[in-house]
Amino acid sequence: xxxxxxxxxxxxxxxxxxxxxxxxxxxxxxxxxxxxxxxxxxxxxxxxxxxxxxxxxxxxxxxxxxxxxxxxxxxxxxxxxxxxxxxxxxxxxxxxxxxxxxxxxxxxxxxxxxxxxxxxxxxxxxxxxxxxxxxxxxxxxxxxxxxxxxxxxxxxxxxxxxxxxxxxxxxxxxxxxxxxxxxxxxxxxxxxxxxxxxxxxxxxxxxxxxxxxxxxxxxxxxxxxxxxxxxxxxxxxxxxxxxxxxxxxxxxxxxxxxxxxxxxxxxxxxxxxxxxxxxxxxxxxxxxxxxxxxxxxxxxxxxxxxxxxxxxxxxxxxxxxxx
Amino acid sequence: xxxxxxxxxxxxxxxxxxxxxxxxxxxxxxxxxxxxxxxxxxxxxxxxxxxxxxxxxxxxxxxxxxxxxxxxxxxxxxxxxxxxxxxxxxxxxxxxxxxxxxxxxxxxxxxxxxxxxxxxxxxxxxxxxxxxxxxxxxxxxxxxxxxxxxxxxxxxxxxxxxxxxxxxxxxxxxxxxxxxxxxxxxxxxxxxxxxxxxxxxxxxxxxxxxxxxxxxxxxxxxxxxxxxxxxxxxxxxxxxxxxxxxxxxxxxxxxxxxxxxxxxxxxxxxxxxxxxxxxxxxxxxxxxxxxxxxxxxxxxxxxxxxxxxxxxxxxxxxxxxxxxxxxxxxxxx
Numbered sequence: 206x207x208x209x210x211x212x213x214x215x216x217x218x219x220x221x222x223x224x225x226x227x228x229x230x231x232x233x234x235x236x237x238x239x240x241x242x243x244x245x246x247x248x249x250x251x252x253x254x255x256x257x258x259x260x261x262x263x264x265x266x267x268x269x270x271x272x273x274x275x276x277x278x279x280x281x282x283x284x285x286x287x288x289x290x291x292x293x294x295x296x297x298x299x300x301x302x303x304x305x306x307x308x309x310x311x312x313x314x315x316x317x318x319x320x321x322x323x324x325x326x327x328x329x330x331x332x333x334x335x336x337x338x339x340x341x342x343x344x345x346x347x348x349x350x351x352x353x354x355x356x357x358x359x360x361x362x363x364x365x366x367x368x369x370x371x372x373x374x375x376x377x378x379x380x381x382x383x384x385x386x387x388x389x390x391x392x393x394x395x396x397x398x399x400x401x402x403x404x405x406x407x408x409x410x411x412x413x414x415x416x417x418x419x420x421x422x423x424x425x426x427x428x429x430x431x432x433x434x435x436x437x438x439x440x441x442x443x444x445x446x447x448x449x450x451x452x453x454x455x456x457x458x459x460x461x462x463x464x465x466x467x468x469x470x471x472x473x474x475x476x477x478x479x480x481x482x483x484x485x486x487x488x489x490x491x492x493x494x495x496x497x498x499x500x501x502x503x504x505x506x507x508x509x510x511x512x513x514x515x516x517x518x519x520x521x522x523x524x525x526x527x528x
Numbered sequence: 529x530x531x532x533x534x535x536x537x538x539x540x541x542x543x544x545x546x547x548x549x550x551x552x553x554x555x556x557x558x559x560x561x562x563x564x565x566x567x568x569x570x571x572x573x574x575x576x577x578x579x580x581x582x583x584x585x586x587x588x589x590x591x592x593x594x595x596x597x598x599x600x601x602x603x604x605x606x607x608x609x610x611x612x613x614x615x616x617x618x619x620x621x622x623x624x625x626x627x628x629x630x631x632x633x634x635x636x637x638x639x640x641x642x643x644x645x646x647x648x649x650x651x652x653x654x655x656x657x658x659x660x661x662x663x664x665x666x667x668x669x670x671x672x673x674x675x676x677x678x679x680x681x682x683x684x685x686x687x688x689x690x691x692x693x694x695x696x697x698x699x700x701x702x703x704x705x706x707x708x709x710x711x712x713x714x715x716x717x718x719x720x721x722x723x724x725x726x727x728x729x730x731x732x733x734x735x736x737x738x739x740x741x742x743x744x745x746x747x748x749x750x751x752x753x754x755x756x757x758x759x760x761x762x763x764x765x766x767x768x769x770x771x772x773x774x775x776x777x778x779x780x781x782x783x784x785x786x787x788x789x790x791x792x793x794x795x796x797x798x799x800x801x802x803x804x805x806x807x808x809x810x811x812x813x814x815x816x817x818x819x820x821x822x823x824x825x826x827x828x829x830x831x832x833x834x835x836x837x838x839x840x841x842x843x844x845x846x847x848x849x850x851x852x853x854x855x856x857x858x859x860x861x
Contacts, residue, residue: 208538209538210538211538211539211541211542211545211596212596212599212600214538214539215542215545215546215600216600216657216660217660218542218546219549219600219602220660220661220664221660221664224663224664227663236664238664238665239660239663239664239665239666240664240665241656241660241665249535249539250539250542253534253535253539254535254539254542254543254546255546257543257577258543258546258547258550259547259550260550260554260567261551261566261567261568261569263569295549295550295553295554295623296549298623298626298628299627299628299660299661299662299663300600300601300602300626300627300661301603301625301626301627301628301629301661302628302658302661303601303684304684304687304691305650305683305684305687306601306653306654306657306658306661307658307687307691308650308684308687308712309645309649309650309653309658310641310644310645310655310658310659310662312648312650312677313641313644313645313647313648313649313650313655314640314641314644314645316644316648316674316675316677317643317644317647317648325640326634326636326637326639326640327640327641327644329634330633330637330638330640330641331641333631333633333637334631334641334662336631337628337629337630337631338629338691339691340691344710344711344765344769344771344772345687345690345691345712346687346690346712347711347712347713347714347715347772348648348677348713348714349713349714349715349716349774350674350675350677350714352802352803353802354798354802376795376796376799378837381795383795392673393674394673394674394675395675395677395717396717397716397717398715398716398717398718418798418799418802419799421798489837492837493834493835493837495859496834496856496859497830497831497834497835499855499858499859500858516859517861519837520857520859520860521856521860522837522838523834523837523838524853524856524857524860525838526838526841527841527849527852527856528853
């Protein structure tokens with residue numbers, strides 16, 4: 206950690222003092238770990254700073270008492286790494302959570318809570334938190350990181366933690382086929398409202414990103430893999446070098462496309478249309494977009510050029526269901 | 529005591545800030561800056577904590593300290609002190625504003641919360657700082673992050689309004705709204721606020737990132753924030769308030785509801801089931817399924833059906849089926 210500023214120290218000190226007081230005494234190593242306070246700095250701030258904090262006129266009876274460590278007073282029959290704090294009633298409670306902190310704690314707990322787990326530690330923790338803050342966690346906040354069968358998330362997280370190879374049955378929309386693959390799962394992540402798992406795919410011999418919603422079966426195998434050191438954060442829209450670039454002209458009312466898909470370049474044309482450039486890693490994604498937009502989109506060019514008129518051929522294919 | 533000269537400037541600053549907070553919490557009344565200068569102490573030299581003896585310098589230092597306290601969310605209130613000959617401004621921390629309510633977590637609960645907030649992060653909010661308040665970080669952080677949830681600058685205020693039942697005022701679609709906020713929801717990558725809109729006299733769902741800046745007229749009168757909060761308990765939560773339901777644009781419309789029969793191939797049935805938020809109403813022998821979908825917005829319905837390309841087909845009613853055929857024929861021309 207870089208050097209702690211006064212604010213970093215104050216934020217920690219105001220929370221660790223109440224905790225130590227509630228415990229009676231605590232071991233310096235544990236305080237350091239719980240409050241992410243490097244042990245040497247903590248020791249110094251307790252014995253040289255907190256020790257001289259108190260109320261005017263700073264007579265000894267008005268000062269906070271730090272007992273233990275290398276202060277003059279020692280805890281009886283306790284080792285030298287134990288510390289107790291007294292005479293600090295005004296610091297005996299932690300500071301209340303800000304709205305943002307309450308939101309992040311309740312939100313994170315809700316996002317991870319499985320419906321079945323009503324009595325687990327997370328569920329109990331969330332209940333206490335909500336009761337203390339007077340929040341109704343079911344009505345006030347809803348967090349949905351993506352449509353995904355919860356029964357796949359648990360084994361995938363396990364496989365990631367334990368570096369276990371995993372067999373998945375995956376439906377590939379682009380190819381319209383179901384495949385069995387052995388993957389080395391790296392990370393689960395949420396992007397634009399969908400949950401993905403990034404993995405080294407042994408079948409494809411490369412890093413691939415799988416939409417968890419399209420996984421049809423998961424089996425964690427016994428065999429372990431050597432974890433990769435991943436440098437880039439995973440992305441569901443990682444273009445490959447060979448992916449074509451499409452330029453689409455959008456009517457102004459189709460501007461929602463800009464936030465739903467990653468766009469390489471955008472430009473407003475003199476006729477008020479928006480020209481967007483996007484990489485096409487899956488033809489079906491482009492087909493879907495063009496069929497949804499109809500006359501609101503015009504596929505201006507694709508580089509390298511495709512052999513077919515993509516919107517027309519996709520429309521004809523879907524029409525064949527109906528006619 | 530060891531020689532103070534070994535301490536770093538940030539440690540002297542820490543000492544001064546701790547004394548300042550102690551003085552502000554302990555006082556039953558507002559304290560002026562001059563009184564705080566005495567109560568916190570005056571520096572003798574650069575090797576001791578406290579405020580400078582010179583009042584103008586002390587006042588500047590005090591205001592710098594107030595910024596630190598504000599950044600940590602310490603609730604300092606201020607008001608006039610009338611006891612003196614002329615009105616002076618004073619400062620105070622009320623214990624009831626400052627302290628976290630008692631919660632008493634078991635260590636396995638803290639460990640689970642620790643795992644949760646390292647797996648799901650809210651952009652720009654430190655989960656660690658929140659955990660310190662509950663008793664510190666216990667156990668291991670989760671080795672892999674699951675998601676970073678984006679946040680909007682006004683999100684924390686919206687959450688406060690929901691949890692404290694405060695009526696909200698903000699601009700949306702060019703109109704000033706007055707809303708009783710019921711639920712804040714993150715879905716499909718966006719934040720939504722659902723509640724009762726007094727302006728439109730109906731239940732409404734708002735996209736948080738589309739809440740507008742105050743218009744120039746409103747801003748000219750005073751510094752108006754993007755969302756304005758009313759008093760806590762400004763409205764009542766009644767039993768008939770609907771819970772959050774996922775955003776399903778095909779159900780939100782002005783047209784009379786029709787039930788569409790949608791056929792989906794077996795390979796896409798599970799995805800369609802989650803996308804539509806309902807289980808199939810009929811199963812065919814080949815594994816394909818049929819959903820009976822309530823539709824009030826045919827255009828939005830057509831759009832969601834096209835997500836499945838040729839893996840789905842609208843069976844009936846005739847109008848929706850004909851509309852799809854017409855739409856596709858226009859594109860296929």
